[in-house]
Amino acid sequence: MKKRVYRFFLDYEQEEAWVNNMAEQGWHLKRTMLGYFIFEKGEPGQYIYRNELVKNKNQDYFEFLETMDIEFISKFGGWAYYRKQKSKGPFELFSDSSSKIQYLKSISRLFISITFLNLLFGFINLNIGLGESTESFLNTGISLLNFVVVMIMCIQIYKVERRKIGLQRELHIFEG
Amino acid sequence: MTQEHPPLTEGVYYILLALFDARHGYGIMQLVEEMSNGRVRLGAGTIYGAIKTLLERGWIEALGGDGRKKEYIITDSGKKVIEYEILRLRELFDNGIRITKDDGTNG
Incomplete structure (x- = not known):
């Protein structure tokens, strides 16, 4: 089952919090386009999502993330979304x-x-x-x-x- | 700071230690978490940025292997940096113990 939502955020952190909120309810983000989000129904709270500005990041970076159990989800307009299974521990891109x-x-x-x-x-x-x-x-x-x-x-x-x-x-x- | 060997961040210190054996990013993350009993959890973006900077400084080098499996290892100059850092940490530790012991409020 899929859910399509139009919603426009000015604040990228608020957007990330909302996407995580959806994931808590079992709606897992699959694609983003400027203000348009496609979610897929799944197990509530299975993933933690993070977004990142990736303007100057190359393929090497995405491959690196992949080796760290981080799944690349979607990229639009220089912003990427990733997710990691909650069971594999906390997920922050930057720790210091x-x-x-x-x-x-x-x-x-x-x-x-x-x-x-x-x-x-x-x-x-x-x-x-x-x-x-x-x-x-x-x-x-x-x-x-x-x-x-x-x-x-x-x-x-x-x-x-x-x-x-x-x-x-x-x-x-x-x-x- | 104008020291000749400025203090390393905790993350860089542990990343350099982890690379005394060849490891890839995931291996670094796991070992650091293990060594610190789960206290230090390095973010993937932080590790990636640190690896790039350490490569530029010549403190670590990349071993063969393609993108996903690329491993890194500490260089001789990296080991020098770690030696200095351990001396610095020992100074901090020794002074800390000496002064808090002399304080008298503990005994």
Whole structure:
């Protein structure tokens, strides 16, 4: 039995928590596409799921994970989902603060570049939109969308930075 | 920190120890968990990142074998690093014991 759900998350950690919640109820994630999830019915609580930004990761990395009992599930838009059987112990991709910080930095970099691109295109579209042409109405609309994305991304960057700063503070007194 | 041999992270210390015999990622994870009685559970992403960095530094090297079965082993310079670290840990340990014993509140 399959379940298809449309749901859009802005926060990747909230999305992961929701996917794990579904797994607890016996709905195991099989595929993801931007806001579209396909689950398969199975034994409740059988798996733990994790997502990861894998923009610069190669095949070698996925093969490495596979040798660690980690099953690759789905990849879309640079984000991957994995799962591990709960009976095989806890499942975290990163176990110490320094590797967690490294990971958060790569997320932050991506979010910041998305923000700047939207800021740039927002102004370009606004500039065309305020011009003389009669078709320019559309550009004004798109520029508004660009600015909405900028606002959303700024909130996400703030969240990631706050997590990062929390971890960095721990590193002052703890090693990992 | 401006020490000549800055302290290793717990994870790197245990990964280097685990590689005194040739092991692949899964073997490292298992041995480290075993050695620490389940206290240190290294994440797969953390181990992968550490292996890459240790290879770049020449503290470990990859043995033959294709992707899935690739094994690693510590190099001579890696062993040097471990020796320094053990000396450092002994210093921490000895000072800790000496001062807490002299404290008198224990006896």
